Amino acid sequence: MVSKKKFMTSLATSAALASVGFATVGQVVPQFGSNVQEAQAATSAINDYINANNIQPVSIQYRTGTFNKYFGYENGVGKPEGVVIHETATPGASAEDEVSYFSWSWPTTQTYVHAFVDDKEILNIHSADYGVWGAGPTANNKYIQVELCRVSTKDQFARSVANQAYYTAYRLVQYGLPFTPGKTVVSHNDVSRMYGETTHTDPVGYFAAWGYSMIQFYNLVGKYYNQLTSGSNTNGGSENTNNNNNNNNSGTPAKGVIKVNAPNRYAVPLYQLGNDGKMTIITNRALANNTPWQTDQIKVVDGTTYRRVATNEWVQQSYVIG
Ligand SMILES: [Zn+2]
CATH class of the missing domain: 2.30.30 (SH3 type barrels.)
Incomplete structure (x- = not known):
């Protein structure tokens, strides 16, 4: 979430959930094959639900927002370093509702983000070539920022995180960024811990309410990142080399x-x-x-x-x- 007065009552609750820590290690993206669904099923009921129901993210809609402060990132215009994952902490407010609210409130609240997603839409409202005001000055000068809207059913939640993960993966690929959980994809909670400029812990508490975690979200981002890059990855042809060796002492198959x-x-x-x-x-x-x-x-x-x-x-x- 971003700093705005109507959300202050929720801060105490989310702060109490701030103790969950996530490894900020660089994480490679393997060449996922058809077995990716099995792997995710083992770790997340929500990701399993997305796979089992073949839930697909929706297309990104580009709207002209009202935020007229165009500033480049610390590395320059068009050079973000990753994506911050937020959630709005506002039950009942859709992506359309949030876009409407932010369109007039940002001069007062001093807050704005690049995109809002819910279970039905991905609404981008500011060019990701430029920074926004979502998570304190250090993060604002580094990251694209996307807010997840709160929903009320498991199906809606699954669709909404699929959309947020897809938006995240899309931006990484667009800007030639690697998928490195904890570095090129961070939660607002991570940002608060890393830079100390905000106290927000989203989306950790809201994810937890659905039995979800940033690690599971990372798995979903990785899935879309691989899908988006697999078509253009010229190295893919070298994957199926002929030196598989099943005479190993591990007791498990090579593949x-x-x-x-x-x-x-x-x-x-x-x-x-x-x-x-x-x-x-x-x-x-x-x-x-x-x-x-x-x-x-x-x-x-x-x-x-x-x-x-x-x-x-x-x-x-x-x-x-x-
Ligand atoms: Zn936030």
């Missing part, structure tokens, strides 16, 4: 979905295979604990078994838990 967890670590380390046949650790990225990944190859290097989760990114078999 499928694996869940990884490193109980004593902040995240599951990733390795890359060098031309010399050696594995080296990737220092700037890792997989979030307890997350599912598509895998298609197994390789044993120096006595250690690795599973491939991206073009040249591997996890140790010892961190595979299912």
Whole structure:
């Protein structure tokens, strides 16, 4: 949510739910195949519902908003660094309602965002090439910002988060940004913790009311990100190499979905295979604990078994838990 007086009564409630922390590790996006639905079913009833009912996001509608403060991001016009996920904390207000409200209220409330989504519409009301006023000065100079409207049924919630996740993925792809949960996609709660300029914790509490979490939302963003990029990914042809090895000692097939967890670590380390046949650790990225990944190859290097989760990114078999 953004700072406006009519929402103040809800702040105490959402603050009480602020204790949930999310790993801000770089998370690779694997080349998801048809098994992605199985992986998500294991982690989220809402994502499972979206898949089972074949819920598709709606198209983005571009409206001319009233916000006339055009300022570039810290890296320049047309150079956002990611997307902030908000929710409005206003039951009963649709995306259309919020757009109407913000169209006249922003000079007074000093707040504005790029887009509102609900279960039926994605309404973009300010060019994402420019910043908005949604989450404090530091975040406003970095991020595109999208608000999720509150709805009242599970079906509506599923459709609304599908729309918000799609909008997020679309913007990442549009601006050539990687999908890195906690970095290029952050909650307002993350922003409050990172920069200390706001105290809002959305959308964590509202998500939780539906049994949903940012981690599960990330899975949904990843799904759309992959769908949007798969058609233009010229590297895709190199995925199906012929060196799958099912004679491994893991007891599991080479291809499928694996869940990884490193109980004593902040995240599951990733390795890359060098031309010399050696594995080296990737220092700037890792997989979030307890997350599912598509895998298609197994390789044993120096006595250690690795599973491939991206073009040249591997996890140790010892961190595979299912
Ligand atoms: Zn917010």
